[in-house]
Amino acid sequence: MSFAALPTDLSPRPSAATIQALVAGLDPVLGDRITTAAGIREQHGHDESWHHPAAPDAVCFPHSTEEVSAVVRACATHRVPVIPYGVGTSIEGQVIADRGGLCVDLSQMNTVIEVRPEDMDVTVQPGVTRTQLNTHLRATGLFFSVDPGADASMGGMASTRASGTNTVRYGTIRENVLSMTVVMPDGRIVETGTRARKSAAGYDLTHLMIGAEGTLGIITELNVKLHGLPEAISSATVAFDDVAGAIDAVIASIQYGIPMARIELMDTLAMRAVNAFSRLDYAEKPTLFLEFHGTHAGVKEQAESMAELCQEFGGSDFAWATKEEDRQTLWQARHDAAYAAKALRPGMEFLATDICVPISKLAECIEATQHDVTESGLIAPLLGHVGDGNFHLVVAVDRHSEQELDTLAAFNQRLIERALAVGGTCTGEHGIGTGKRAYMEAEHGEGWAVMRAIKTALDPLGIMNPGKLV
Amino acid sequence: MSFAALPTDLSPRPSAATIQALVAGLDPVLGDRITTAAGIREQHGHDESWHHPAAPDAVCFPHSTEEVSAVVRACATHRVPVIPYGVGTSIEGQVIADRGGLCVDLSQMNTVIEVRPEDMDVTVQPGVTRTQLNTHLRATGLFFSVDPGADASMGGMASTRASGTNTVRYGTIRENVLSMTVVMPDGRIVETGTRARKSAAGYDLTHLMIGAEGTLGIITELNVKLHGLPEAISSATVAFDDVAGAIDAVIASIQYGIPMARIELMDTLAMRAVNAFSRLDYAEKPTLFLEFHGTHAGVKEQAESMAELCQEFGGSDFAWATKEEDRQTLWQARHDAAYAAKALRPGMEFLATDICVPISKLAECIEATQHDVTESGLIAPLLGHVGDGNFHLVVAVDRHSEQELDTLAAFNQRLIERALAVGGTCTGEHGIGTGKRAYMEAEHGEGWAVMRAIKTALDPLGIMNPGKLV
Numbered sequence: 044m045s046f047a048a049l050p051t052d053l054s055p056r057p058s059a060a061t062i063q064a065l066v067a068g069l070d071p072v073l074g075d076r077i078t079t080a081a082g083i084r085e086q087h088g089h090d091e092s093w094h095h096p097a098a099p100d101a102v103c104f105p106h107s108t109e110e111v112s113a114v115v116r117a118c119a120t121h122r123v124p125v126i127p128y129g130v131g132t133s134i135e136g137q138v139i140a141d142r143g144g145l146c147v148d149l150s151q152m153n154t155v156i157e158v159r160p161e162d163m164d165v166t167v168q169p170g171v172t173r174t175q176l177n178t179h180l181r182a183t184g185l186f187f188s189v190d191p192g193a194d195a196s197m198g199g200m201a202s203t204r205a206s207g208t209n210t211v212r213y214g215t216i217r218e219n220v221l222s223m224t225v226v227m228p229d230g231r232i233v234e235t236g237t238r239a240r241k242s243a244a245g246y247d248l249t250h251l252m253i254g255a256e257g258t259l260g261i262i263t264e265l266n267v268k269l270h271g272l273p274e275a276i277s278s279a280t281v282a283f284d285d286v287a288g289a290i291d292a293v294i295a296s297i298q299y300g301i302p303m304a305r306i307e308l309m310d311t312l313a314m315r316a317v318n319a320f321s322r323l324d325y326a327e328k329p330t331l332f333l334e335f336h337g338t339h340a341g342v343k344e345q346a347e348s349m350a351e352l353c354q355e356f357g358g359s360d361f362a363w364a365t366k367e368e369d370r371q372t373l374w375q376a377r378h379d380a381a382y383a384a385k386a387l388r389p390g391m392e393f394l395a396t397d398i399c400v401p402i403s404k405l406a407e408c409i410e411a412t413q414h415d416v417t418e419s420g421l422i423a424p425l426l427g428h429v430g431d432g433n434f435h436l437v438v439a440v441d442r443h444s445e446q447e448l449d450t451l452a453a454f455n456q457r458l459i460e461r462a463l464a465v466g467g468t469c470t471g472e473h474g475i476g477t478g479k480r481a482y483m484e485a486e487h488g489e490g491w492a493v494m495r496a497i498k499t500a501l502d503p504l505g506i507m508n509p510g511k512l513v
Numbered sequence: 514m515s516f517a518a519l520p521t522d523l524s525p526r527p528s529a530a531t532i533q534a535l536v537a538g539l540d541p542v543l544g545d546r547i548t549t550a551a552g553i554r555e556q557h558g559h560d561e562s563w564h565h566p567a568a569p570d571a572v573c574f575p576h577s578t579e580e581v582s583a584v585v586r587a588c589a590t591h592r593v594p595v596i597p598y599g600v601g602t603s604i605e606g607q608v609i610a611d612r613g614g615l616c617v618d619l620s621q622m623n624t625v626i627e628v629r630p631e632d633m634d635v636t637v638q639p640g641v642t643r644t645q646l647n648t649h650l651r652a653t654g655l656f657f658s659v660d661p662g663a664d665a666s667m668g669g670m671a672s673t674r675a676s677g678t679n680t681v682r683y684g685t686i687r688e689n690v691l692s693m694t695v696v697m698p699d700g701r702i703v704e705t706g707t708r709a710r711k712s713a714a715g716y717d718l719t720h721l722m723i724g725a726e727g728t729l730g731i732i733t734e735l736n737v738k739l740h741g742l743p744e745a746i747s748s749a750t751v752a753f754d755d756v757a758g759a760i761d762a763v764i765a766s767i768q769y770g771i772p773m774a775r776i777e778l779m780d781t782l783a784m785r786a787v788n789a790f791s792r793l794d795y796a797e798k799p800t801l802f803l804e805f806h807g808t809h810a811g812v813k814e815q816a817e818s819m820a821e822l823c824q825e826f827g828g829s830d831f832a833w834a835t836k837e838e839d840r841q842t843l844w845q846a847r848h849d850a851a852y853a854a855k856a857l858r859p860g861m862e863f864l865a866t867d868i869c870v871p872i873s874k875l876a877e878c879i880e881a882t883q884h885d886v887t888e889s890g891l892i893a894p895l896l897g898h899v900g901d902g903n904f905h906l907v908v909a910v911d912r913h914s915e916q917e918l919d920t921l922a923a924f925n926q927r928l929i930e931r932a933l934a935v936g937g938t939c940t941g942e943h944g945i946g947t948g949k950r951a952y953m954e955a956e957h958g959e960g961w962a963v964m965r966a967i968k969t970a971l972d973p974l975g976i977m978n979p980g981k982l983v
Binding site for chain 1: 711959
């Protein structure tokens with residue numbers, strides 16, 4: 044077993060002459076916004092993961108849906124792969140151009156087109172990042188909830204079906220996109236739906252495009268839901284003697300109906316890493332990071348109920364953060380956890396695992412995984428969106444060491460097999476890219492053939508982000 | 514313009530000999546659970562709408578996914594249309610066999626397979642109805658939230674992307690299905706996903722199948738989310754002088770973040786109908802029906818905030834129902850509203866319109882619609898899931914009168930055009946069936962071609978519920 048085990052049936056890289064013809068043909072549309080400069084190509088050949096980089100043959104920077112349409116039509120004519128690119132924060136190789144082609148960098152399509160406070164929605168271009176959007180919304184009392192950690196672009200988050208720390212309350216990007224404009228593999232421009240909050244009008248093209256990783260088209264505009272900033276916010280950490288106690292407390296809280304906004308878990312090693320990295324002094328035990336949103340009275344009631352439940356399941360060292368700056372410190376520590384984990388072994392690349400399982404299976408799954416980590420001699424702190432049943436291990440890897448890659452691949456395979464065996468998925472929020480294609484058949488069986496039939500029907504030339512997902 | 518204006522490119526009805534061969538071939542699998550008896554065929558030839566009935570050539574009653582697979586394979590071999598049937602409560606002709614074929618009645622696949630309180634989910638067969646499921650769950654403290662009024666089947670609700678009165682809080686069926694087992698048009702059995710709460714693993718087959726109205730396959734098992742019964746529930750009605758005031762109060766409440774479980778509107782005519790039908794004495798004014806779920810303190814706080822907001826926007830005649838029996842009376846009146854509307858013109862068939870628009874456009878859309886109702890000489894009480902921007906007019910029609918059908922078709926077309934013009938959809942929750950195919954091109958443009966490409970890829974023989982949706 045190695046990571047690149049899956050054979051692909053892709054066409055060869057386009058020739059230099061083909062790329063030259065493509066670039067020349069797009070010159071009237073894009074002018075100097077299409078380039079084959081080596082530096083720019085290299086910048087676009089990697090994401091934030093351990094995956095081996097591969098530069099595209101050219102990079103372009105369209106400004107409108109119509110320009111994207113012209114670009115895709117030209118690529119279809121020349122049979123050149125099209126790799127959509129947001130801000131490059133993916134971590135399963137989604138933007139790596141391992142078959143060459145034209146990278147379509149959407150970062151200059153970064154206009155917040157219209158905020159509609161009454162409808163609590165907003166229309167954005169795909170290059171808008173989540174912090175840009177939330178900064179833009181500051182005066183409205185509204186916010187965009189999806190928060191995958193990285194300052195990802197809206198198009199990128201939709202393409203990888205991203206989520207993050209407050210999914211347990213506000214949903215993933217899947218629940219927060221109303222509709223999108225998509226340029227199809229033949230250049231046609233399609234609206235996937237309307238701004239209505241619900242619709243029963245035909246196949247759900249919006250959800251088909253969310254998570255498609257650019258293999259069915261390029262997202263060029265999004266209508267997304269916004270949420271009202273809560274009247275009150277309160278955060279807390281609480282330590283447990285073991286992971287099982289923490290998860291039992293989470294299960295009880297969900298059954299009890301406490302509408303928490305965030306329920307995050309870090310294991311002992313992750314807490315140790317965070318203390319070292321951020322110079323903090325948290326108890327070095329499995330710890331839940333909690334956040335409560337609501338009215339002042341509601342938040343107080345939620346927090347008290349949760350404190351009682353945590354005590355019942357062995358929680359201790361309850362630390363409250365109601366002041367804005369204390370909350371910032373607390374969540375900064377949580378958000379820096381991945382960097383803290385990386386600091387345990389500087390200079391390496393990193394792989395983040397991403398299984399998601401039914402919550403009743405989470406404790407046993409984590410326990411078996413931690414045993415496997417020890418057996419495998421890995422250093423792998425654990426960060427979990429446990430309210431969703433999703434957790435990550437952040438594992439350092441020297442990508443030039445075949446042996447390390449093999450050990451890690453075997454470990455990841457066992458981890459994913461454990462997830463699938465209990466009704467879970469190989470990826471809760473990072474996507475498939477090139478990194479998890481090898482697990483698609485095991486997870487989906489005949490469903491994978493259905494996905495390939497859809498891909499073939501909508502992208503018969505196979506030009507859209509080839510080698511990814513399907 | 515008439516309702517059946519859209520041309521279809523369907524194959525002719527199967528011959529008697531073909532049906533005979535099909536039935537004979539399935540005898541070893543189904544025995545007396547496949548029949549061509551006229552009475553049973555006629556029972557299965559209509560739904561609850563005004564649409565002209567058309568009986569299938571045969572009806573079968575499978576008991577398992579494997580039997581459904583055998584049935585669909587046989588139909589593929591003989592090129593016989595397959596019409597999935599739950600309990601027949603659809604209202605856009607989704608189950609009408611206007612091309613003949615084999616009706617697959619799933620009502621005997623009605624087992625609640627497994628309830629998992631820790632995961633707050635349940636596995637059911639498609640013939641389980643929503644009241645059957647909630648009765649089954651009674652001892653668990655959990656409930657299934659989707660409530661379209663009719664006691665629809667789970668498979669049927671998923672197939673038409675149903676929702677209902679508490680969507681504003683708990684979501685439509687789209688947000689409540691985790692994954693499904695689907696028999697594809699060639700008989701293959703596909704799991705559309707896992708029980709994980711979220712996944713980024715490939716195309717979203719679950720959401721592709723939800724709302725597909727049986728045109729891409731037959732749903733034979735569902736994993737759906739459950740919710741905890743709230744500690745406290747309180748209901749209220751509040752009357753307004755005009756619809757605009759009621760909707761402004763709703764918009765303010767959503768912006769304010771009051772997490773109401775139900776926000777329903779009935780107009781003056783609907784209230785008059787309800788008073789007459791249920792012998793009640795509500796004020797005959799535009800009225801909101803509200804429900805609050807939460808802790809005792811939370812419900813009290815929500816209700817007080819909402820009462821203040823309603824007063825601000827001209828609400829009066831605030832009537833509270835905190836006791837179980839009073840709440841029952843209140844919601845029974847709301848649920849009976851469609852029957853009350855029908856009682857205004859007994860003996861007729863009924864058409865229920867179903868547009869859904871961004872909430873900022875709802876008041877103007879309702880106002881224009883009520884003007885049009887008057888101009889058209891229709892009797893059309895209005896019932897709205899206004900928290901979602903969705904409302905129905907329940908209009909009596911004599912389906913044997915070409916003139917009435919033409920008037921109504923023209924009215925419905927203007928209604929839908931108004932919805933599309935403000936970014937809405939022709940159907941919030943009833944689906945397309947045969948009744949709204951004529952509006953698909955106007956609503957989806959190129960997107961409709963994409964839907965047809967998917968249909969062709971997955972059902973190349975065109976046997977799955979032909980003439981519906983695509």
